[in-house]
Amino acid sequence: MLIAKPYLLFLGDAPDPLAAKTAYGVARWRPEDCVGQFRLPGCQADTGLPEVSIDTAAALGARTLIVGVANRGGKLAAAWIPELLAALQAGLDLANGLHQRLADLPELAATADSLGRRLIDVRHPAGSFEVGTGQKRPGQRLLTVGTDCSTGKMYTTLALEREMRGRGFDADFRATGQTGILIAGAGVCVDAVVADFISGAVEALCPANAPDHWDLIEGQGSLFHPSFAGVSLGLLHGAQPDALVLCHEPTRPHLRGVPGYPLPDLAECIAANEAAARLTNPKARCIGVSINTAQLSATEAGRWLEDTQNRLGLPCVDPLRTGVAALVDRIAGLG
């Protein structure tokens, strides 16, 4: 699934920044791919990109409008439809990470069809996948894994891409969730793939590559999450990672969405991921830890990072506070 660039980011009538977090993600990680943002009256989100109309965006060469806003329940709001139609008329494709499909709205489908535009619903994988083969393929691969869902795997993976590219590595972010796909312009929403094809879809996402090329694969869920561990394990096996980075958010009372399930111990979580990963890549090893310390004070965060680093004997970073240089130092030392 390839989304044509550059983008116009549509923030709609987002009532707060959180509702537009997809737009913020794209603006943060791919500003060079965006001609600007387009907002409806009353919008309370702002990515800081130039404000442009749909026609101006088209004149600036925009190829795709990204629905960068989430409505309650993952629905497309009625107020957005006239603007989405206008974008199609102006020559743009539409790309959307919500549960509801653009293609399921008859007016959008008919207009796109008559104009030859694409409606790209990234949560609904198009095409079919093969069953995973487990066959070892060339190229280096890194996968972020988590103690839980929503611990910063996408953010960490993108930060690694930026740092590695900055140091001259040949490295590509590989997206496995809707926001990541809109950022990268390509990818597979692995939790939406039919169960039989999880590892096969991931094998297709990060295929054989040059021996010194790094695929940096966005992880999903956690081996310890009772709702989603199957996705995480299929992803781990399909990725054949040489390197793992464990992502953790230290202030949660329990795993996301499942009261009564404590967060796993970090060392135990690393050991379980390494053991499972070695089925398809015997060299798999965890090379560091990424902690999301947003809920902690600077002092607490520093203590957490230092304690964890000492306890595990692995570099321990917060991408936002410390950057990920320490992880890339470790990657540079692999071989």
Place this chain on the structure above:
Amino acid sequence: MLIAKPYLLFLGDAPDPLAAKTAYGVARWRPEDCVGQFRLPGCQADTGLPEVSIDTAAALGARTLIVGVANRGGKLAAAWIPELLAALQAGLDLANGLHQRLADLPELAATADSLGRRLIDVRHPAGSFEVGTGQKRPGQRLLTVGTDCSTGKMYTTLALEREMRGRGFDADFRATGQTGILIAGAGVCVDAVVADFISGAVEALCPANAPDHWDLIEGQGSLFHPSFAGVSLGLLHGAQPDALVLCHEPTRPHLRGVPGYPLPDLAECIAANEAAARLTNPKARCIGVSINTAQLSATEAGRWLEDTQNRLGLPCVDPLRTGVAALVDRIAGLG
């Protein structure tokens, strides 16, 4: 998904018994649910059930024709269509475990629609599932797990149901694959569920029940299979098994479909399944092993069972040679 009983088993023009293994499975495990078999000229399979015409089957009260034959590539053969149409005309629903959908054949779809009959494609789960909650629910549950795919999990689970019911247990087979679903008349093809919902679909398949009721859940795949382990893990977490039975076929040179992947050691496989299962049920334990010794001589089989039993300290059976009484003895001693 509930399939109306009794059944007419359709064997078509099966060129050999293996092509009709679904029909054999239903005839073996649910003969009381079958009014008979219907074969086309030249059919080389025979379940031993009475030979009946479609009209006779209808007169005997048959409610569903089961497509009990597999064509190359999982396709519905053109030669079967007139008979499938005749069955719809005679008042029967159609149920099918092949990849190709009955519902995708326009002639069948139109006829079923006009007559108000159901076309049941068990490989394609109907309806939607919730995300798994991991919440502990009452009732006892047993899951068969495997060193590999196709090691006898369905057969073992059905043998346990028969033995347990014979001893007065309140026990139900829960099907997770197409043949099992046609045998049970209900179930969920877990490998065809969207990845996000694997454990949730299994939670729905074997919901809360009476404290002394046993759900006997058909396993799929293996935690050690690089193509399918995600399915196996989601199934394990959703099942919340109190008891596990490991199924194994001892003569394979490698895991099914993936040369280079050796079969896991049995003790290691048990330990990995118990560790993973304990996320959602801390009491989970393996209570025995089921070996498919069909490829071994009686002497070799006996030695294999005895050696394995001594090595693992668990009852070790072959459902076909020894029955599963030793496993049910162990189940009876639980609690």
